[in-house]
Amino acid sequence: MCYDVGMKEDRAERRERKRAARAAKQKERIERHVVVCPHCGKNVLDHMTECPHCKGALQPAGYRPVDPAKYKKIKLICTAVGIAVAVAVVIVIFVTR
Numbered sequence: 001m002c003y004d005v006g007m008k009e010d011r012a013e014r015r016e017r018k019r020a021a022r023a024a025k026q027k028e029r030i031e032r033h034v035v036v037c038p039h040c041g042k043n044v045l046d047h048m049t050e051c052p053h054c055k056g057a058l059q060p061a062g063y064r065p066v067d068p069a070k071y072k073k074i075k076l077i078c079t080a081v082g083i084a085v086a087v088a089v090v091i092v093i094f095v096t097r
Ligand SMILES: [Zn+2]
Pocket: 037, 038, 039, 040, 041, 042, 051, 052, 053, 054, 055, 056
């Protein structure tokens, strides 16, 4: 009987430890995205575009405005590659007939 209760307690304790570990992991994950607002010095999350405390503009991490010249170049390359692939497919279709 005493043994049974001990087992149950052990399980509850293990579950509690698991829950605490999960909570700690989640906290760590959130803290990785915490940055300091350059306007008011309070903690904000790195994806925010506006500080919730002082409404100052923030530069979100992972977002960089695309350079228009670079964008044009990438678009041109993609168009050229697309045309080349289309021509290659057409040639393959006509040659293999
Ligand atoms: Zn702020």
